[in-house]
Amino acid sequence: MLYYPVIQDIKFPDNQRKEEAQKRLELYHDIHELHTLNQLKDFSEPELLQLASLNIVKKCINQLAQTYQEPPRRVVDGTDSDKEVFAQIVESSMLDIKLKQASRYTKLLKTVLIRPVWRSNKMDLDILTPDFVDCEWGDTPSELLKVIVTNWGSLGRPDEVTFSIWTAETYVLKDYRGTVLESIPNPYKQVPFIACWDYAPASDFWLPGGDDLISCQLAVNSKLVDLLHVLRHQAFGVGWIRGVAGSGHLRVDPGSLVELPEDGALGFESQEAKITETIQAIDQLLKWTAITNGLPAASLSTDPVEESGISKQVSNSELEELRRDDCELWRTYERQLFDIFRIVNNVHNTKKLSDKATLSIDFFDNKPVISPTEQASAWEALIALGVISQVDIVMERNPDIATREDALAYLVELQQERKAITNEV
Incomplete structure (x- = not known):
């Protein structure tokens, strides 16, 4: 305090x-x-x-x-x-x-x-x-x-x-x-x-x-402790033996043989530990936390899913606002x-x-992250409409190129390199 x-x-x-x-x-x-x-x-x-x-x-x-x-x-x-x-x-x-x-x-x-x-x-x-x-x-x-x-x-x-x-x-x-x-x-x-x-x-x-974010943080930590406790103490079978006097500390290793009386028995009892349910509860808490704070559920999911650029843009609409x-x-x-x-x-x-x-x-414009294939298709469509040229693409890909003249010179240099490579082949 x-x-x-x-x-x-x-x-x-x-x-x-x-x-x-x-x-x-x-x-x-x-x-x-x-x-x-x-x-x-x-x-x-x-x-x-x-x-x-x-x-x-x-x-x-x-x-x-x-x-x-x-x-x-x-x-x-x-x-x-x-x-x-x-x-x-x-x-x-x-x-x-x-x-x-x-x-x-x-x-x-x-x-x-x-x-x-x-x-x-x-x-x-x-x-x-x-x-x-x-x-x-x-x-x-x-x-x-x-x-x-x-x-x-x-x-x-x-x-x-x-x-x-x-x-x-x-x-x-x-x-x-x-x-x-x-x-x-x-x-x-x-x-x-x-x-x-x-x-x-x-x-x-x-x-x-x-307050909801802090509460969920503490709840997730508590459930993680529960999960480790279950894994340590309840996830393994418990060995038992019956009909053999004084066998409370008997150890049985793989490949060993144990002589039992006629009415004796040896085995393991599986404890039905709630491991899957605990993991699901943690995952659900993470998703609820993300959604209630304006984030897509996938941002805190323990099972990440590949999203397209359009899907990301839709799921991030609240975050953008x-x-x-x-x-x-x-x-x-x-x-x-x-x-x-x-x-x-x-x-x-x-x-x-x-x-x-x-x-x-x-402030900078927050652009959606899209795949190279989607980006190439978008550029081709804009070039076909006459809205941009290859010079604009060069300047977008490389912000260090400050002028259109430098971008055009860079394009000419690339074309010469491709021509030289093609002739060599």
Whole structure:
């Protein structure tokens, strides 16, 4: 259990929310043992059981968070200096990697905060999860008034805990007793955090949702333990012998002979272990989990089936709709992030982003995966209609070819190679 000191700045410290967030993060990052043991209270000695887990939380979350499957195209409308400064910010903050992780955590936790920060003479980006953050907001959740970040320290001792308290006017650092260690005016004149939600909030800042995925994860882990227990203790026949006194420890190996009295008997009794039923139950849980979270059942099936590109497109229709909604949300978050990047950067850096600079974001088009045969047929049909040429196909297959002139030169080179090979043959 986490340690949560109460200081006067937190009106209602929601420890249950924080512990639930920590639990989800642990399950996502393959820390399952303690949570699985809590599910095995029916056993007299659960710690003696063979534990097992399949991480369906990570599998589902990574498939649902498709916004940053590929880095978006970001265009700064401003001066050459603005473009150069933002390119440096993207590189130093590892923006694509951080936002991809932030989008996954948002799917998992429903509410996450991100914060641009000036660190080691360059811009960086922090992802803050609900297990160590408290917030106060105004009339709407998007009106952040105060953010309190719990800093746990390196050793995890209660006396190491400090609190960073941000408002638009001040930054205050307090220790675990509430004693002020530092208090300065906020140089940014606003709370330098962006709230990222999995869906648009109505009234509550910390969004609900996702309990079904966590419940199914724990249920699958529990059934896997049951399966291993059955395989170990009930899947084998039990030997028996009758009519021979003192034969309780008799061992019979393949090829050995045993002398029995006239009325003696020797055999094995098969236990009817529910192995098939247990495996079917696990498989069904996986499929139900996928479907209820907007994923095709085949994405978590233990019996993968080869699908055509059209079939995949149909089965992923709900996922595509979710992705379109996510793109609109994250387009807004990126613009807010750009504005706070500008504020923080301009306070600390001599190279400024101008006030008139704006950012536009173009997320990639998620194309269905189709077989080479289907792709070739589609290209032939489009060429026959006069919609595309072979130059377009070359540029699609090789994004590193930037111009149509280079693509045409590449085609000419291929034709010359084929001609040379044909003449040699």
